[in-house]
Amino acid sequence: MNALSDMDRERAVELVQQAYADGRLDPAELEQRLERALTATSSHELEPVVADLPDEAVVLSTTGGRVTRTGDWQVPRRLVIDSEYGRVRLDLSRAHVPHARIGIELRLGYGSATIILPAGASADIDGLRTGWGRVTCTAAGRPRPGELHVQVTGEMPYGRLTVRTARG
DSSP states (O other): OOBOOHHHHHHHHHHHHHHHHTTSSOHHHHHHHHHHHHHOOBHHHHHHHHTTSOOOEEEEEESSSEEEEOSSOBOOSEEEEEEEEEEEEEEOTTSBOOOSEEEEEEEEEEEEEEEEEOTTOEEEEEEEEEEEEEEEEOSBSSOOTTSOEEEEEEEEEEEEEEEEEOOO
16 A cells, blocks of 8 residues: 655645636535545545546656756646756746646756746745755745745756746
């Protein structure tokens, strides 16, 4: 039996709520799925709650190049960056972010990543595993009502991550 993390449960709740907002679920099904998601004790119990719901994850992969997103770009609800040797720069300060909460999963072998948030945004980096490297986050850590909150997860054995808000 695989124990659930709070992040797994939150992700399931977000998918169910988004499906309801998109008109895919009626109020009764919303209530039923939320109850099942919130009371699940294993991934086996949680899986059927979201199995038929779309997860708008966008995966960007490179072996040794750069991944850069700046300016006016559409930020998905979940973004996965997979890079063996490279640099990542995600500037959300002028991007279109239609979600109040987003997830960024970093799978970086060697390299560095910089995530720039809009003013007022917050970030939780507790789900990121690191080895030899440094993680710096100067953005607020707790979600603020009405502001973007970014959940950073993943693994960076040999790398550096900087998360900050945009400069004036």
